[in-house]
Amino acid sequence: MMSKIKLGILGGGEDSLIGILHRVAANMFDQFEIVGGVFDTNHQKSLDFGDKLQLDPNRVYRDLDHLVAEEAKLAEEERMQVVSVLTPNFLHFPMAKQLLENNYHVICEKPLTTTFEEAKILNQLQKKNNKVFAVTYTYTGYPMIRQMKTMIANGEIGEIQKVDVQYYQGWINPLIHDKDKRSSTWRLDPEKSGISCCIGDIGTHAFNMAEYVTGIQVKDILADLNYLYEDNPMDIDGTVLLRFSEKIKGVLRASQIATGEENNFSVKIYGDRGGLKWEQENPNYLYLLKEDQPLQVLKPGHAYNSDFSLEGTKLPAGHPEGIFDSMGNIYYGVAQAIKDNSKFEGAYPKLHDGYRGMHFIEQTVASHKQGNVWVSMEEE
Known part of the structure; x- marks a missing residue:
């Protein structure tokens, strides 16, 4: 044993x-x-x-x-x-x-x-x-995200032409409008959080997801951030245009002042033959869109899913799985790697994903501060 x-x-x-x-x-x-x-x-x-x-x-x-x-x-x-x-x-x-x-x-x-x-x-x-x-x-550990990644890699929606990722929360509203509170929370302290709050905290999830499911790296970005108050040094809302190539464009929207939103993370990828949509608050549903077919809903635990998706599915079809299961799949991927028994590429986000995330955060802030201009995401 x-x-x-x-x-x-x-x-x-x-x-x-x-x-x-x-x-x-x-x-x-x-x-x-x-x-x-x-x-x-x-x-x-x-x-x-x-x-x-x-x-x-x-x-x-x-x-x-x-x-x-x-x-x-x-x-x-x-x-x-x-x-x-x-x-x-x-x-x-x-x-x-x-x-x-x-x-x-x-x-x-x-x-x-x-x-x-x-x-x-x-x-x-x-x-x-x-x-x-x-x-x-x-979120890369969710079975239906892994199914989305596999379907895109297999060409089931054709050539990608549009990427739309959104991550909306409203949790910072009670803090940001109170001068004392926004001055005392570590999330809004550059010494403890770095140069970005919203993009650093949740925008980086959306950026990572865009590259993870498409298998394509972002080449250039253009950012417009919102700090709301002059004495607040950290962004709490932002929109970033993504350029994967001259023919593949996207948009990333992230906010911590989207009043009433809890954890609204959505991923939409559109190809020339179909589209795929997924929402974190309803993670067991992956929507497949085709122009000549009715909307299809794919769910975890069924034999029509990929081996990669099924490996991360712990319960029979119809039994909801959630954030604990998603993180558990990442830990399982780490265990397989430590034991030199990895089965699937993308079983856990690697250091390079975090490296890309930090480059994205810094380039996003740079794009905004330089007057909302295009900046390169090519690695140094």
Whole structure:
């Protein structure tokens, strides 16, 4: 019987919104065993949380330095093999860098870093040590997104000619209109979040999805961002034109001030023979549009779906799957890669996806500040 992969976690403690998502995902396919970590900057809170998870208190560490030093003292078969970084944005780079330098596989929340220069450093380091590095663009794990990717690759909608991705939320409204609140939240602090809020947080999901499902990289972008208040240094809304080629164009719309919206992420890809539409709030429905046929609705768990889609489907047809399942599929893809047993390209978002995301964030802000002009997304 193969042993489980030993997983450590940085962040994701008692008050974390994403911690439970990662922990459930890690346990979903029985591939990982959570053995310890640093769950909070307050060590006592970290210990208390580790106790709730029934972890050995000796493996609930004060900080990352402590974790690296103490794990190195353990027998190789007992050590953590992979560490998930679930901390605020500004900690992603130093933590991921230290983990790579100490030969850990890494699972990192997005955005990958706070600057493109930092992303370049991680990219080079990962190429050097060849460790598995996943960036959790969570929505790529949905079975019907994987079905969409497969259908597009197989030419079922023909040559792509239009891409439309939208990610609308309204959660920042209660903060942005209050001067004290918008000045105190870390999401609107460039020192902690980087140069972008909306594009960095949710726009990068939409950008990654556009490249993921089409299999085509964006070449140029033109951005118009909204900061709403002069004393707010971070965008909270934006529209970005995408140019994949002279014949393939697209638009990306992202907002955190779309009043009343919860998590309205939609992906629409149109080819010369058909179109595909998917909405995150109804993730089990993939719509296939043909000019000479009735609208078709594809759902997970059916034999007509691709092997890639079916591998990520855990329940019989008609049983809803959601965000936990999507993240679980990413963790499963990481496990397969660590065990050198990968089956499908795109089973988890790689470091290069996070690298592209950081380039997109910086070029989007540059396009806006230069007067809403076209800028290149060609990699340096």
